[in-house]
Amino acid sequence: MTQQPFELPHFYMPYVARLNPHVDEARAHSTEWARGMGMLEGSGVWEQADLDAHDYGLLCAYTHPDCDGPALSLITDWYVWVFFFDDHFLEIFKRTQDRAGGKAYLDRLPLFMPLDLSTPVPEPQNPVEAGLADLWARTVPSMSADWRRRFAVATEHLLNESLWELSNINEGRIANPVEYIEMRRKVGGAPWSAGLVEYATAEVPVSVAGSRPLRVLMETFSDGVHLRNDLFSYQREVEEEGELSNGVLVLETFFGCTTQEAAETVNDVLTSRLHQFEHTALTEVPALALEKGLNPAEVAAVASYAQGLQDWQSGGHEWHMRSSRYMNARARSTTPWQGLTGPGTSAADVGALLASAGAERLRAYTHVPYQKVGPSLLPDFHMPFQVELSPHLDGARHRLTGWTHGVGMLQEGVWDEDKLASCDLPLCAAGLDPDATAEELDLSSQWLAWGTYGDDYYPLVYGNRRDLAAARLTTERLSACMPVDGEGILVPLNAMERGLIDLWARTTAAMTSDQRRTLKDAVNVMTESWVWELSNQLQNRIPDPVDYLEMRRATFGSDLTMGLCRMGHGPAVPPEVYRSGPVRSLENAAVDYACLLNDVFSYQKEIEYEGEIHNAILVVQNFFGIDYPSALGVVQDLMTQRMQQFQHVATHELPVVYEDFGLSEEAREIMRGYVSDLQNWMAGILNWHRAVDRYKPEFLARRSHGFLPDRAPAMPVG
Numbered sequence: 001m002t003q004q005p006f007e008l009p010h011f012y013m014p015y016v017a018r019l020n021p022h023v024d025e026a027r028a029h030s031t032e033w034a035r036g037m038g039m040l041e042g043s044g045v046w047e048q049a050d051l052d053a054h055d056y057g058l059l060c061a062y063t064h065p066d067c068d069g070p071a072l073s074l075i076t077d078w079y080v081w082v083f084f085f086d087d088h089f090l091e092i093f094k095r096t097q098d099r100a101g102g103k104a105y106l107d108r109l110p111l112f113m114p115l116d117l118s119t120p121v122p123e124p125q126n127p128v129e130a131g132l133a134d135l136w137a138r139t140v141p142s143m144s145a146d147w148r149r150r151f152a153v154a155t156e157h158l159l160n161e162s163l164w165e166l167s168n169i170n171e172g173r174i175a176n177p178v179e180y181i182e183m184r185r186k187v188g189g190a191p192w193s194a195g196l197v198e199y200a201t202a203e204v205p206v207s208v209a210g211s212r213p214l215r216v217l218m219e220t221f222s223d224g225v226h227l228r229n230d231l232f233s234y235q236r237e238v239e240e241e242g243e244l245s246n247g248v249l250v251l252e253t254f255f256g257c258t259t260q261e262a263a264e265t266v267n268d269v270l271t272s273r274l275h276q277f278e279h280t281a282l283t284e285v286p287a288l289a290l291e292k293g294l295n296p297a298e299v300a301a302v303a304s305y306a307q308g309l310q311d312w313q314s315g316g317h318e319w320h321m322r323s324s325r326y327m328n329a330r331a332r333s334t335t336p337w338q339g340l341t342g343p344g345t346s347a348a349d350v351g352a353l354l355a356s357a358g359a360e361r362l363r364a365y366t367h368v369p370y371q372k373v374g375p376s377l378l379p380d381f382h383m384p385f386q387v388e389l390s391p392h393l394d395g396a397r398h399r400l401t402g403w404t405h406g407v408g409m410l411q412e413g414v415w416d417e418d419k420l421a422s423c424d425l426p427l428c429a430a431g432l433d434p435d436a437t438a439e440e441l442d443l444s445s446q447w448l449a450w451g452t453y454g455d456d457y458y459p460l461v462y463g464n465r466r467d468l469a470a471a472r473l474t475t476e477r478l479s480a481c482m483p484v485d486g487e488g489i490l491v492p493l494n495a496m497e498r499g500l501i502d503l504w505a506r507t508t509a510a511m512t513s514d515q516r517r518t519l520k521d522a523v524n525v526m527t528e529s530w531v532w533e534l535s536n537q538l539q540n541r542i543p544d545p546v547d548y549l550e551m552r553r554a555t556f557g558s559d560l561t562m563g564l565c566r567m568g569h570g571p572a573v574p575p576e577v578y579r580s581g582p583v584r585s586l587e588n589a590a591v592d593y594a595c596l597l598n599d600v601f602s603y604q605k606e607i608e609y610e611g612e613i614h615n616a617i618l619v620v621q622n623f624f625g626i627d628y629p630s631a632l633g634v635v636q637d638l639m640t641q642r643m644q645q646f647q648h649v650a651t652h653e654l655p656v657v658y659e660d661f662g663l664s665e666e667a668r669e670i671m672r673g674y675v676s677d678l679q680n681w682m683a684g685i686l687n688w689h690r691a692v693d694r695y696k697p698e699f700l701a702r703r704s705h706g707f708l709p710d711r712a713p714a715m716p717v718g
């Protein structure tokens with residue numbers, strides 16, 4: 001290899017790597033298996049020497065140290081298959097930039113993963129298909145139907161998102177950091193690896209498999225695995241293979257910094273994600289077990305799974321240090337406290353590692369609230385779309401005041417007419433949907449008022465009382481206000497419940513059960529995220545940057561907003577189109593732009609007047625240890641790149657989706673209208689922030705964000 005492009009950083013790895021004693025058995029078995037599947041001599045991809053040098057048996061023995069010999073051999077076969085797929089796809093389709101051929105190749109692979117093993121599969125046409133058919137038949141009989149579905153989805157993501165990488169190579173395009181983290185989870189395969197951790201340890205109980213704590217464990221595990229791999233594989237991928245999908249390259253490009261600086265920053269993000277894993281495992285998972293009433297066997301299964309993810313982190317790192325596949329010269333040991341005898345270890349390494357990791361972890365808890373920061377600094381916003389407003393705006397303003405009085409929002413000590421007017425939510429609704437009828441504009445304005453009121457209510461009422469239990473109870477009751485299949489509705493006890501019951505009945509009157517369930521899930525995601533914010537507030541914990549950005553979408557109500565945007569689109573657009581990677585990428589880019597925009601305008605309101613910690617600028621300040629103007633510059637750059645990504649997806653990726661799904665002209669026109677809706681949505685939100693009093697310093701000085709002086713705060717419901 002040529003000279004290393006950077007020195008590997010000092011990794012944070014608190015877990016001890018252990019080696020499975022069946023390593024030689026797995027090596028021998030996987031070699032014969034790979035030969036039998038046609039992956040070695042004659043494949044044009046690997047020879048025996050390649051497989052020996054990569055040593056996937058050692059990888060799996062380090063990452064699954066406790067399973068028995070047959071299980072380790074099966075898992076090793078899976079890893080041989082997935083790495084062969086990666087190299088096979090590179091040689092056949094990435095090097096030739098053959099997207100059409102790559103799509104046809106990938107479209108066949110799900111046929112080899114039937115949920116019911118009695119379903120016949122096609123005759124394999126290449127080693128990848130042969131290997132997948134064999135592995136699926138050997139693995140799934142011992143696993144539940146729920147695990148099969150989840151693992152099949154993870155495998156399809158791993159395969160199909162290779163097209164995203166291929167498209168980026170075709171266009172010479174390097175992803176922005178948020179886009180990269182999201183797509184790397186799918187392309188990189190760590191969610192798929194997490195499924196094999198379940199196979200090796202214990203299945204996660206179905207009652208909690210989709211919960212936030214388990215999702216965060218999997219996502220932080222994924223990000224840790226992928227970012228570590230990016231550091232070790234930069235030289236091979238970027239310099240030798242021409243790959244553009246590498247976290248070091250992404251940050252090098254985004255920040256305009258040196259490769260060494262980008263590598264150090266990637267390592268900082270990696271460390272933060274491991275801290276988030278530990279925080280979730282030690283705080284959110286035990287609370288979830290109590291909340292869901294898990295029995296001892298289920299608690300033990302979750303604990304075994306979490307331990308398995310830790311083993312994978314430490315074992316995967318140890319393998320990267322040894323495999324010829326990666327750049328690992330002069331890499332420093334991560335566990336010097338095991339004995340100061342390894343290469344590059346010293347007492348100074350121990351002290352530096354512990355001091356650095358401890359300082360980063362502590363910094364998240366040391367923010368001093370209510371600091372005077374002065375008026376929010378507003379940069380030049382990149383907004384290529386023009387705002388349009390509904391002609392029914394004035395009437396909606398008058399009617400919203402009457403509605404909020406009617407449901408009791410102005411009688412609970414949180415809002416009065418002055419605070420309602422400072423929000424001017426009909427102005428926001430009029431920009432989001434300029435073609436709305438008067439009735440539609442009223443409904444949209446009232447949904448915005450309900451969501452904004454709840455977002456104010458939770459920290460003000462429950463945060464001031466440090467009453468997380470009451471917040472959880474409120475969230476449960478709000479969910480019960482949204483019947484899906486004719487269930488009885490509880491008697492409302494406060495304004496949020498009365499408002500939601502009214503909005504739900506009017507919004508869902510013509511919906512199917514599935515549509516109502518989707519909308520209910522979207523509202524639940526938003527209200528549950530308010531509890532997450534409250535929990536962080538009570539701990540005075542500034543969130544990890546990746547966790548913050550992803551949860552910000554929930555606190556902003558993005559799933560609810562997107563669901564309401566799609567209402568009335570009809571059946572011409574299949575649901576799987578909305579679930580496709582490019583459409584989700586389009587939506588997330590739009591939502592992130594709006595969320596970050598809100599954080600820019602609300603900085604003084606939140607930091608100085610409310611003692612908030614959930615603001616992207618503060619998160620960036622804390623993570624990088626930089627001042628407010630510098631952090632604002634980072635957020636502004638990210639906003640600009642998210643907007644550019646939105647435009648890129650709309651122009652280049654959606655037409656490919658239309659072709660891939662064979663959409664009719666009617667469906668294509670609906671999707672073009674949906675893109676216009678999102679453009680209006682972003683332009684309308686910027687226009688609203690610029691116009692309203694809610695974030696202006698003179699209003700904040702006059703009406704600090706406390707309880708109304710002449711009203712007793714609403715009591716928690718019981």
